Amino acid sequence: MEKLGLSQIYISFQDCEVFRCEDLLDKRKMSGLTELKESLLCAIRNYIPYGGLVHKVRILLLGPVGAGKSSFFNSVRSIFRGHVTNQALVGSDPTGTSEKYRTYFIKDGKDNNTLPFILCDTMGLSEKEGLDMDDIPYILEGHFPDKYQFNSLKLRPKGIGNHTGCPLLKDRIHCVAFVFSANSVGQLSHEMVEKIKRIRRELIKSDVVHVVLLTHVDTLDLITKGDLIDVYKCVPVKLQLEAVHRKLGFALSDIFVVSNYTSEWELEPVIDVLILSALKEMLRAADDFLENFPLEKTVVNALNGEDAAAAAAAAKSLQSCVTP
Amino acid sequence: MAVTTTLTWNEERSFQKLLGNVSLRLLYKSSVHGRSTVEMQNRCRCQGPIVTVIYHSNSIFGVFTLGHSSDMSESFIEPNASFFFSLQKNETMEMKTVVLNSTVTFYHNNLTFYFSSYYNQKLSLNFEESRIYIPRIFEEELIVKSHAKSTFLECEVFRVEGIKDEAGYINRITRATQHRNSLLADVRAYSPYADLVSEIRILLLGPVGSGKSSFFNSVKSIFQGHLTRQAIVGSDVTSITEQYRIYSIKDGKNGQSLPFMLCDSMGLDEKEGVGLCVDDIPHILKGCVPDRYEFSPQKPITPKHPTFITSPSLKDRIHCVAYVFDINSMDNLSSKMVAKLKQIQKEVINCGVAQVALLTKVKNCNEVLQDNFLKMNKAMISQSQIQNVNKILGIPLSRILVVDNYASEREMDPVKDILILSALKQMFRATDDFLEDLPLE
Numbered sequence: 001m002e003k004l005g006l007s008q009i010y011i012s013f014q015d016c017e018v019f020r021c022e023d024l025l026d027k028r029k030m031s032g033l034t035e036l037k038e039s040l041l042c043a044i045r046n047y048i049p050y051g052g053l054v055h056k057v058r059i060l061l062l063g064p065v066g067a068g069k070s071s072f073f074n075s076v077r078s079i080f081r082g083h084v085t086n087q088a089l090v091g092s093d094p095t096g097t098s099e100k101y102r103t104y105f106i107k108d109g110k111d112n113n114t115l116p117f118i119l120c121d122t123m124g125l126s127e128k129e130g131l132d133m134d135d136i137p138y139i140l141e142g143h144f145p146d147k148y149q150f151n152s153l154k155l156r157p158k159g160i161g162n163h164t165g166c167p168l169l170k171d172r173i174h175c176v177a178f179v180f181s182a183n184s185v186g187q188l189s190h191e192m193v194e195k196i197k198r199i200r201r202e203l204i205k206s207d208v209v210h211v212v213l214l215t216h217v218d219t220l221d222l223i224t225k226g227d228l229i230d231v232y233k234c235v236p237v238k239l240q241l242e243a244v245h246r247k248l249g250f251a252l253s254d255i256f257v258v259s260n261y262t263s264e265w266e267l268e269p270v271i272d273v274l275i276l277s278a279l280k281e282m283l284r285a286a287d288d289f290l291e292n293f294p295l296e297k298t299v300v301n302a303l304n305g306e307d308a309a310a311a312a313a314a315a316k317s318l319q320s321c322v323t324p
Numbered sequence: 325m326a327v328t329t330t331l332t333w334n335e336e337r338s339f340q341k342l343l344g345n346v347s348l349r350l351l352y353k354s355s356v357h358g359r360s361t362v363e364m365q366n367r368c369r370c371q372g373p374i375v376t377v378i379y380h381s382n383s384i385f386g387v388f389t390l391g392h393s394s395d396m397s398e399s400f401i402e403p404n405a406s407f408f409f410s411l412q413k414n415e416t417m418e419m420k421t422v423v424l425n426s427t428v429t430f431y432h433n434n435l436t437f438y439f440s441s442y443y444n445q446k447l448s449l450n451f452e453e454s455r456i457y458i459p460r461i462f463e464e465e466l467i468v469k470s471h472a473k474s475t476f477l478e479c480e481v482f483r484v485e486g487i488k489d490e491a492g493y494i495n496r497i498t499r500a501t502q503h504r505n506s507l508l509a510d511v512r513a514y515s516p517y518a519d520l521v522s523e524i525r526i527l528l529l530g531p532v533g534s535g536k537s538s539f540f541n542s543v544k545s546i547f548q549g550h551l552t553r554q555a556i557v558g559s560d561v562t563s564i565t566e567q568y569r570i571y572s573i574k575d576g577k578n579g580q581s582l583p584f585m586l587c588d589s590m591g592l593d594e595k596e597g598v599g600l601c602v603d604d605i606p607h608i609l610k611g612c613v614p615d616r617y618e619f620s621p622q623k624p625i626t627p628k629h630p631t632f633i634t635s636p637s638l639k640d641r642i643h644c645v646a647y648v649f650d651i652n653s654m655d656n657l658s659s660k661m662v663a664k665l666k667q668i669q670k671e672v673i674n675c676g677v678a679q680v681a682l683l684t685k686v687k688n689c690n691e692v693l694q695d696n697f698l699k700m701n702k703a704m705i706s707q708s709q710i711q712n713v714n715k716i717l718g719i720p721l722s723r724i725l726v727v728d729n730y731a732s733e734r735e736m737d738p739v740k741d742i743l744i745l746s747a748l749k750q751m752f753r754a755t756d757d758f759l760e761d762l763p764l765e
Contacts, residue, residue: 031333032337035334036334203556204564253730
C-alpha cells in the first residue's frame with residue numbers, strides 16, 4: 001500500500017466500480033472488418049463501367065513528389081494479391097522517383113482476370129521541376145503510352161492507335177485522384193497550391209471528375225490503428241480535411257483518407273477497408289464522368305476505335321435520350 | 325460464456341446507425357444470466373431507453389422502447405411508443421421497421437408486448453420453454469416467418485446511449501425513412517401540368533459557391549442511392565461551374581429519365597465582368613442557350629453564336645427559377661449583389677416563370693421541418709435569413725426552401741433527403757402554377 005502512495009492500512013471508500021477491458025481491435029471487430037473487406041472486393045470485381053462505354057476505367061494519380069501515388073498502386077495491387085507486394089518504385093527522393101508515365105493493370109489474385117480499372121501513375125509535381133503543366137491535357141486525352149518517358153524536350157507522341165487524332169474514350173482519363181500526404185498537406189507552398197489550382201481548372205474545363213486521396217493518415221499525431229475504423233470522426237483527421245478544403249477548395253466529401261502499405265509484410269483488414277473504399281469511390285467518380293461525357297462524341301469515338309460493343313452501347317444511350 | 329453480444333460487428337453497426345448513431349451497452353443476455361423475466365427486470369431497471377433483441381432462426385428482430393423503465397416491476401399501463409425492427413441474415417442484410425404503441429407485461433416468466441392498435445395481436449416470449457409467439461403484423465411488416473412452435477435462441481437487452489434529444493426522436497428515426505420513401509414516390513410520379521412538356525426545366529441561379537451544382541449532385545445521389553459527383557463542385561474565388569449544363573436525372577442506375585431537368589449556371593459575382601453575365605439570363609430563360617455553352621463573363625451570348633437556339637419552344641424554356649443562396653451569408657449580402665439580383669429578377673418576372681428560393685448549407689437538418697415533416701418549423705420561418713429572402717426578392721414564404729446538400733457527408737441521410745425532395749416537390753408545384761397560367765395556344 002505504501003508503494004501506491006496510500007498512507008493508511010484501513011481506508012474507507014465511497015464507491016467501487018468494476019470495468020471490463022475491451023480491446024479496440026478485438027477479434028469481433030476484425031471479423032467484422034474482414035466481412036466489410038470481402039463485400040468491397042466483391043463490389044469492385046463486379047464493377048462494370050457506366051453503360052458499358054469502356055471496358056476499363058482509367059484513374060490518374062497526380063500529386064506532389066513523395067505523396068504516395070506509386071505506394072497507393074502498390075497497396076491496391078497487394079490487396080488483390082493477398083500479400084504485400086512492390087512493383088512500382090517508391091521513395092522520398094525530392095526530385096521524385098517515378099520518371100515514366102505508367103499505366104498499371106491489376107490482376108485479381110482469385111481468378112487471374114484483370115480488374116476493370118487501370119491506375120495511371122505520373123511524375124510528382126514540384127514547384128520547379130517535376131511534371132510539366134503542359135503535359136496534362138495530353139495525359140487527360142490519353143496520348144501517352146505506358147512507360148512513356150517524360151522529357152524536357154516536350155517531344156510528345158500524337159494520338160495513339162487512331163488516325164483522326166481524336167482521342168478515344170477508352171484511352172482518356174476517366175477520373176483523377178490528387179494524392180497528398182496527410183501530414184504535409186497543410187504546409188503546401190504557395191506555388192504548389194497555385195499549380196494545383198491551375199491543374200484543377202484544366203480538369204474542370206475537360207469535365208474530368210476528381211477526388212483527393214490523403215495518404216499516411218496513420219502517421220498523423222494522435223492517430224492509432226484502432227482509430228482507422230472510424231477515421232473520419234477523428235479530430236486530427238477532420239482538421240486535415242478542413243485544411244485541404246480551405247487551401248485547395250475541394251469539397252469535404254471528395255476527400256478520402258488512406259494509409260498505404262510501406263513496411264508491412266502482411267495485409268491488415270482495417271487498412272484494406274480504407275483503400276478499397278477509396279477505390280470504390282474513384283470507380284463511382286469514373287462512372288459520373290462517363291455519364292456526363294457528351295454522347296455524340298462517344299459514338300464517334302467508339303466507331304473510330306472500331307469497338308463495336310462500345311459503339312452499340314453508346315448509340316443505344318444516345319437513342320434513349322433522343323426519343324421521348 | 326462471456327457477456328458479449330451475439331450480434332456481429334456489422335450487425336451492431338447497422339442497429340446503431342438505424343437508431344441514430346447511438347451506442348449499445350449489453351445489460352442482459354438470456355443464455356448467461358438465465359431465462360427469467362425477473363432476472364431481466366433486475367438488470368434493466370432504471371436504465372433509460374433500451375433495445376430488446378431477439379434471435380430467431382434466420383432473422384434478428386428488436387424492440388426499441390423509449391419510456392423510462394423506472395419501475396419495471398409493474399406493467400407499463402400507458403402505451404409506450406416503441407418501434408420494432410428486423411434484420412434478415414441474408415446477403416442484403418435488409419432492415420425493416422414498424423412503429424407500434426405497445427404495453428409490456430411480465431407475467432409468469434412471459435414477456436409480452438401488447439399493441440394498442442392491433443387488439444388481438446401480441447409478441448410474446450415464454451422464457452421457460454424459449455418459445456416465441458410472433459404476431460401476424462410481424463409477418464407482414466417485418467417479414468419474419470412464424471411457425472406453430474417457434475423457439476427463440478437468445479434474448480439480449482441493451483441500454484441505448486447517446487440519444488441526442490428525446491423530443492421527436494422516435495418520430496425522426498422511424499417516420500423519416502417512411503416519409504422519405506413516400507416523397508420519392510411522389511417525385512417519381514410527377515408529371516407536368518396537362519403534359520404541356522415532358523420535362524420541366526428548373527434554372528439554378530445564385531452567387532458563386534452557393535451550392536447550385538451541389539444541389540444537382542445531391543438530387544442525383546438520392547435517385548442513385550449513393551453519393552455521386554457528376555457536377556464538379558468546390559470553392560474558389562471564381563465560379564467552379566463554367567458551362568451552362570442542362571442535367572437530366574435517371575431514376576436509378578439504368579432507369580427512366582425523371583420528368584425534370586436541372587439547369588446549372590455560372591455563379592453570380594457582385595463585381596462587373598466576373599461571374600455570370602446578367603445579359604445572358606434573358607437568353608437562358610427563353611431557352612436559347614444550348615447545353616454545355618461555355619460562359620464568358622465579359623460577353624453575353626449573342627444570336628450569332630453557332631449553337632444559339634433561334635426558335636426555342638415551350639419545352640426549351642426555363643419553367644422555374646430557383647434562386648440559390650448559402651443560408652449563412654444571407655444576412656450579409658452586399659448591396660451590389662442585391663442590386664444584381666433585383667435586376668435579374670426583373671427579367672424573370674418579365675418571362676413570367678415560377679420563382680422559388682433555395683437556401684443551402686443549413687446547420688441542423690432536424691430543426692427545419694416540423695415533426696410530421698409536412699411544413700417548416702415556425703422557428704425556422706421566423707429566422708432572419710428567410711425573412712430577408714422574402715423582403716428582398718418578394719418570394720412567398722411557402723416557396724422558400726431550406727436544404728443541406730451532400731457536400732461534406734459520406735453517407736445518405738433520410739432527413740437530408742426529405743429536405744431535398746420536399747424542395748423539389750415545391751418547385752414542381754410552382755412550375756405547375758406557371759404552366760397552368762400560360763395562355764392557351
